[in-house]
Amino acid sequence: MAIEQAAGGLSPVMAFALVGALGVGSQWIAWRLHLPAIVLMLVAGMIVGPVFGLLDPVRDIGEITRPMISLAVAVILFEGGLTLDLHKLGDARRGVMRLVLIGAPLGWLLSTLALRYGAGLGWEASAVFGGIMVVTGPTVIAPLLRQARLARRPAQLLQWEAIVNDPIGAMAAVLAFQIVLVLHTGATASEAFGHLALGIGFATMIGLAAGYGTSWAFWRGRVPEYMKVPVLFAVLLLAFALSDTVLHEAGLLAVTVMGLVIANADLPSYEELRRFKEHATILLVSGVFILLAASLDFSTLGALNWRAGLFIAAVVLIARPLTVLVSLIGTDLPWNERLLIAATGPRGVVLVAVAGLFGDRLAAAGIADGALIGPLAFLLVLATVVLHGFGLAPLARHLGLAGADQPGILFIGGSRFTTGLAECLKKAGAPVLIADPNHGHLIRARAAGIKTFYGDILSEAAEHQVELLSYRTLVAATDNDAYNTLVATDFGPEFGRDNCWQIARAKAGKSRHALPTQLGGRPFGEGRGFDGYEDLLLKGWTFRMTKLSAEFTQGQWREKRPEAVLVGHLDAAGSFRLTKGDTDPNLGTGARAIALLPPEAAGQAS
Template sequence: MALESQAGALSPVMVFALVGALGVGAQWLAWRLRMPAIVLMLLAGLAVGPGLGLFDPARDIGPLMGPMVAIAVAIILFEGGLTLNIHSLRGAAEGVWRLVLIGAPVGWLGSTLALHYAAGLEWSIAAVFGGIMIVTGPTVIAPLLRQARLTRRPAQLLQWEAIVNDPVGALAAVLAFEVVLVLNTSETAASAVWAMARGITIAIALGLAAGWGLSRVFRDGKVPEYMKVPVLFAVLLGVFALSDGVLHESGLLTVTVMGVYIANADLPSYAELRRFKEHATVLLVSGVFILLAASMNLEALALLDARAAIFVVVTILLVRPLTVLLSLIGTKLPLNERLLVAFTGPRGVVLVAVAGLFGERLVALGFEDAARLTPLAFALVAATVVLHGFSLRPMGQLLGLAGQGTPGVIITGGSQFATSLGRALQAIEVPVLISDPNRSRLRSAREAGLPTFFGDILSEAAEHGVEIMNFGRILAVSDNDAYNTLVATDLAPEFGRDNVFQLRRAKQEHARHALPASLGGRIILGDLGHYELAKRMTEGWSVRTTTLSETYDFDAWQADNPEAVILAELNSSGALTFITSETKPKWASGHSVIAVARGPADRASKRG
């Protein structure tokens, strides 16, 4: 197959390969460099698009570009709706409704004023674009929240606002456009209002019907497990197309309503559905941002002038803060949470996609200024993505709303070992939490002043009561091997499989008791199971920390502690690594050995 379908144009296969490689590669590189993934994706798209001219979506994809982006955004919004469980709101519910019911119209007005007075657009165009600017894209907020590790309530506020306001903003733009259409064509106001009302009603009805129908057939076993995700995709695309055919952009509302309904239907297979959708969304967000950035051309960017820069600054530093602070007046939300939400308003692909659509339509009606909508939208997206990508986590930490320092450790299973390990971790300033559904097993931890959670770490109470953003690893060390395996398996997707550990299971070396690699976590403490570990702890062993030096290296420590079982390594920069059979510790000078050894913790060697 030829690499190029025509002179200078990439073949469709090469296009998909390039977008996939750039998108996923940018996300991986961002993870390695601990940078905001959105920023690298934007830079990658700009580099291959207007920068080097290697890729032009309009040339290489053609008329399929619009439908591809529309479907991708629909799937992203649906996945966002799947995360909106009403029970998870709790303290954030009032703030969310205010940001939607008050924030949307206030933001529309403020954005319209900024577009007219700062950017210089005429009122009709400013009103259409102002409606689109309500959105704070879920395509952006999800990766930012993953990287920032905010506390639960402000994260919920930002996530719910982004997902709910996305279709609201698109429909606001439709409403404004219909008004402009009535004023500039022979269409009557009555017909425009009827079209809007009919489209919104059908969109909500379709979303509810699809959500109810899928929930019913999934719960009743009418669809086999292996077909649930394909059926979900087929229905999603069908209702999106039907709704969009009645009223353009109403499909976004349909899929959001459908996702929220399924999220609150208590389906047994909900976790599997959501997990698959999350994986699909990572790929789609990557692809959409590469396409978005590569679609810009030098002619469009040349339309950006000083007034465009003023507009971006006014939107970020004036319109967004005023909208949020006015919306949240009278709520019980503390000031630090209001400020964080007020100064966090990243825009995403929906803004650019819808701006491009209405920009073309308004230009066709004779509004020459509408040609500036797409570059203005791109400038706002680029500015907010870069700004919030680098500032959200530091601002969250400054306001006390983001995890700080070394990610903590959750220990499931209260015991003498758990308490000893908790004290050792606290001593090296690593946050720790000990969880157990049996209150009596947490007694020694509470007496030692360690944070505890009474309950099952897999329960809904833990989901709402434990600030997961403070923790990066989990150790399942209870006396129940099956429960340890369940905890490790269930939480592996959330923490990452490299960060989930458990004790050796009894008889795990026998084929009859062996489990596949997909179940359980990584084994710590070698051959020590719970029974052997508990026995040693009752004999006076403890978790001890020893710092190595030039004069007291690892070999010397091992000679002094021949029976010790190594648990973890703390390097000189404060990074903690739990030791498994696959780990290769460095044991350099300045590193600390954390081990289960004879003697109380206060007898830890001082030779380092």
């Protein structure tokens, strides 16, 4: 039976298509223009929603909009829980514990005071909404971290705080709401708190059972590979629904616990599961923010006055910084990391969804201020998303906690080739690092003053010691084709396949020893390979860099240096690209050509 189109609106199918196109399109445009994706999604949603009225989720999709958002938030939180591997927390462990154990209750108190004396809400509404404000936006943190490219430890602290405190904030709001019910209805304290304890305990048990049960089934081979992701989704939704039936918002606690258990179960298929969940989360975050912005009713914001601005200023300038700085007293975190975390507290869709629910319940219980919670929540989300979307990256760079403006290059394998190329790039100002598990292979690089990492780049030690945010290009150039392929394949999702290069494999064509072409990185040096480059360097060939301009074009350079072997180039923006074979790519004005020259020509090179 055909789905009827709502009067004056879009059909549900067209509404879903529009949400998907706007969400993914906003993220793509943000990537192309280097802008905050969250801000573009909010703007796109408001344009098609309250501004032009093209999309109204309640009108076009119907009453399932709110349940859809709740389920999407559950999946987002579960994916966040999957990133909480305790083994990888390292030196951020103490800071995370303090932000959760001290920061959550202190943040609840300070947010309540900001609502009471800033926004002018009553104590009941302030206490409930203050509990929700413990949540710092797990739906927002991930896109912001991806765009700002923060250093490892502050990024870990912000991510763990956002995900772990999310269910804590929801439970704090439930606790405050139960107190309000005792004060304003006939409910007794024992009934209210008994229901709360039952809900929290049940959600925790469901999350543990779902996590351990799924891990056991995957370890024992009870689930085939092609069914693992569907089974995971089904168990996740069931755990959320069962917990939420007993106590509203307890499902958030259950899915977070479930994700945390699976993240620390050392599953052999964990990376595949995590990457698929990341893709699903990107789609869900996009859709949820478009729906959130499109659902905005400007008339509800009209109920607010100047005190709403005072409230936002109190949260951003007082409550958040004070919460973080007090929580981190006694830790060994340097002050630049503390200041960055203190100044970063974005709120997201979880805050709006939960605040809207409790605002309606407070209003139904006779608390008039409950009607103001929803508009205040959206205004806080809008203000913090815009503030941190545009301000986090510059602040991180100012504090020395972001990647360098010049894109860095990570070389795998210490050899004459990688050392010479890295030395040439270093002189151009590009951050370079050579990693090799063989100490002897790094002697030449260290003598040249090049930064090195002694160890396997795929090891856990590398995750703690190598600041990958400083590097955007990977060059796998060892004499082992299989290892080059493994490294390039592993780093592909993080660096992007376009930025992972692999030296041409020794055995070309079809062979029983050839590796699948869909694995590995982009090939370079075809027809020469590792041995070919090493032979040239042993014969005295050296790397030289030449800047091209309108006065000295690529054609003139090639005419002057016909014997040169073009290895790669830096474009005008500083991005590094390697040459696939012996055919020169077209290099634009401002590019710097990097080539190998024979001994007799090297001394004359410009």
